Amino acid sequence: MRVEIxxxxxxxxxxxxxxxxxxxxxxxxxxxxxxxxxxxGPESRGGACKSEVVISEEEIDFPKVDVxxxxxxxxxxxxxxxxxxxxxxxxxxxxxxxIPVEMALKNVKVFKVPATKIAEELGRKIVAxxxxxxxxxxxxxxLDKDALKEAILANVPKGTEELNIxxxxxxYEYGKSLSSA
Amino acid sequence: xxxxxxxLTGAHFLNGDFACAEGAIAAGCRFxxxxxxxxxxxxAEHLSERMPEFGGIYIQMEDEIASMAAIIGASxxxxxxxxxxxxxxxxxxxxxxxxxxxxxxxCVVVDIMRGGPSTGQPTLPGQQDVxxxxxxxxxxxxxxxxxxxxxxxxxxxxVEAFNxxxxxxxxxxxxxxxxxxxxxxxxxxxxxxKLRIVNRKKPHVPSKDYQPFMPEEDFVxxxxxxxxxxxxxxxxxxxxxxxxxxxxxxxxxxxxxxxLCDKIRKNVDKIVKVEEIxxxxxxxxxxxxxxxxxxxxxxxxxxxxxxxxxxxxRPITLWPFPEKHVAKAAAQAKAIVVPEMNCGQLVRExxxxxxxxxxxxxxxxxxxxxxxxxxxxxxxxxx
Numbered sequence: 132m133r134v135e136i137x138x139x140x141x142x143x144x145x146x147x148x149x150x151x152x153x154x155x156x157x158x159x160x161x162x163x164x165x166x167x168x169x170x171x172g173p174e175s176r177g178g179a180c181k182s183e184v185v186i187s188e189e190e191i192d193f194p195k196v197d198v199x200x201x202x203x204x205x206x207x208x209x210x211x212x213x214x215x216x217x218x219x220x221x222x223x224x225x226x227x228x229x230i231p232v233e234m235a236l237k238n239v240k241v242f243k244v245p246a247t248k249i250a251e252e253l254g255r256k257i258v259a260x261x262x263x264x265x266x267x268x269x270x271x272x273x274l275d276k277d278a279l280k281e282a283i284l285a286n287v288p289k290g291t292e293e294l295n296i297x298x299x300x301x302x303y304e305y306g307k308s309l310s311s312a
Numbered sequence: 313x314x315x316x317x318x319x320l321t322g323a324h325f326l327n328g329d330f331a332c333a334e335g336a337i338a339a340g341c342r343f344x345x346x347x348x349x350x351x352x353x354x355x356a357e358h359l360s361e362r363m364p365e366f367g368g369i370y371i372q373m374e375d376e377i378a379s380m381a382a383i384i385g386a387s388x389x390x391x392x393x394x395x396x397x398x399x400x401x402x403x404x405x406x407x408x409x410x411x412x413x414x415x416x417x418x419c420v421v422v423d424i425m426r427g428g429p430s431t432g433q434p435t436l437p438g439q440q441d442v443x444x445x446x447x448x449x450x451x452x453x454x455x456x457x458x459x460x461x462x463x464x465x466x467x468x469x470x471v472e473a474f475n476x477x478x479x480x481x482x483x484x485x486x487x488x489x490x491x492x493x494x495x496x497x498x499x500x501x502x503x504x505x506k507l508r509i510v511n512r513k514k515p516h517v518p519s520k521d522y523q524p525f526m527p528e529e530d531f532v533x534x535x536x537x538x539x540x541x542x543x544x545x546x547x548x549x550x551x552x553x554x555x556x557x558x559x560x561x562x563x564x565x566x567x568x569x570x571x572l573c574d575k576i577r578k579n580v581d582k583i584v585k586v587e588e589i590x591x592x593x594x595x596x597x598x599x600x601x602x603x604x605x606x607x608x609x610x611x612x613x614x615x616x617x618x619x620x621x622x623x624x625x626r627p628i629t630l631w632p633f634p635e636k637h638v639a640k641a642a643a644q645a646k647a648i649v650v651p652e653m654n655c656g657q658l659v660r661e662x663x664x665x666x667x668x669x670x671x672x673x674x675x676x677x678x679x680x681x682x683x684x685x686x687x688x689x690x691x692x693x694x695x
Contacts, residue, residue, distance in 0.1 A: 151496050155325040158498045165325075167496040170679060173350070173434045192610040193684050194495055194603075 134273055135196040139181040139213050140205030145260030150182030156274055156282035157186040166194040201271055203263050205229050242270050242309050249301050258298035265302025270310055317365045321503045328466035328493040329354035335470030336394050342368035343393040345382035347375055350434040351490040352424040355396040376401035380408035383419045390537035396422035409483055410449030415546045416481035420473045424493040436679050437490035439653040445485050446631050452569055454576035457485040457631040459601040463497035475510040480575055481532050491603040526553040531575035585628040586637045594623025596694040597641050598649045599662050601627050604681045611687035622691050633661045642666035647694035651682045
């Protein structure tokens with residue numbers, strides 16, 4: 132089965148990294164096929180940014196995401212752009228502090244995860260993307276928690292492993308609290 | 313440092329630029345000169361770390377003109393050399409690509425195609441440099457250009473590019489695109505003894521008998537290394553077999569330029585590579601390359617699933633163009649579909665080869681390649 136995931140926000144939030152970690156988890160630690168592609172503006176920081184992941188048991192030919200099963204969104208601009216383009220019964224995970232204005236979305240499950248706030252409480256706003264990955268694992272059945280953890284450890288800068296795993300666990304707990312609610 | 317001084321044999325999750333850099337290392341490249349440009353920067357970035365681990369040289373030049381000049385010099389000094397750029401830099405390199413052709417310098421030029429003309433769309437893909445790759449420098453010449461469609465091929469075709477450049481003493485172009493370059497995928501890097509690595513022919517005669525541009529049967533002259541005791545002259549001017557300018561001789565010009573073309577044209581069957589899937593009985597064949605080929609293959613499979621006899625033909629060598637393969641496929645098909653991320657470049661070569669079989673062109677520009685659905689529709693219109 133082909134699963135499509137889109138991460139979207141602005142440059143500097145670690146959107147592209149989120150996609151790379153997710154795809155690496157699927158590919159190297161969960162023995163599936165995975166491709167990550169990206170789109171960003173020339174300004175790099177602050178511009179619109181998205182990162183897309185396709186995961187499948189079969190070989191992946193077309194590597195881009197058309198209509199995703201899961202949207203993880205961290206900016207108002209990206210929300211306005213992509214929120215109404217998610218598969219029926221799909222999942223939207225959003226950071227409510229970054230997205231003050233929401234629209235009425237039909238036929239999707241919407242989960243609000245204050246990832247930026249949680250990251251700030253951990254002392255580094257920069258790990259908000261990893262908080263989101265924790266929530267993503269808790270709220271979807273796409274990937275195993277351990278596979279994602281392995282991929283985080285392999286893809287974050289040396290010396291930041293502890294902080295990132297803490298961020299991941301916080302996001303996971305928050306996600307679990309939403310899914311059981 | 314020495315701990316990392318080995319190929320990354322095994323499975324990795326890399327982007328295309330990193331895979332290309334690792335392919336260069338694996339092929340034996342030990343000199344990289346370049347100037348950073350999106351979407352090829354990561355190749356330079358990665359090689360700036362990796363080259364010193366192998367005793368190689370990484371140098372950032374003042375621009376792309378100098379980068380191209382530097383890799384020609386390094387190749388003549390005996391190192392396998394490479395540069396990497398995108399459209400705007402590729403334009404600047406054209407003059408010295410011509411010098412590399414004329415001086416028969418083995419080297420690899422990576423062009424990661426983004427949207428043009430001019431500075432265009434730095435972070436978005438394109439396939440707009442296909443004709444520039446063939447005709448970008450002045451004068452008559454033949455060149456080799458390879459088009460990878462996956463991260464794995466960014467590795468393997470970089471190795472192949474070095475091999476071909478060493479065999480034919482010609483600059484070999486790796487024409488990637490922004491998606492293939494920035495996309496992350498699984499790459500399996502084989503152990504060194506499982507990789508085919510080819511090195512240039514060296515002279516079999518002593519220095520006093522060496523004629524640096526005297527070809528052997530394959531039209532390619534053996535190449536001495538500067539500093540090894542073979543004193544010789546190399547120039548961009550029309551030259552005889554001794555390497556000295558002969559700018560007034562029709563005979564020398566004819567002999568030299570024809571040979572520069574013939575060493576590719578007469579070896580075309582050894583150089584050309586294509587991938588064909590389900591073409592034997594196909595009514596409609598999609599000819600596509602690079603990232604677009606991934607959409608095309610998906611569309612062809614979709615068509616087969618609903619009973620349409622569709623086939624897939626992917627030129628891996630864009631230059632020389634796989635004319636025979638396309639002609640043969642076209643002869644038994646009712647229609648050909650050519651999707652490209654440009655306003656119509658390789659499609660003209662396809663039309664030439666396809667003769668009387670109708671060719672439909674699908675153009676796309678901007679962020680995304682053709683979707684499988686768009687190509688599927690074109691296949692359906694073709695039957």
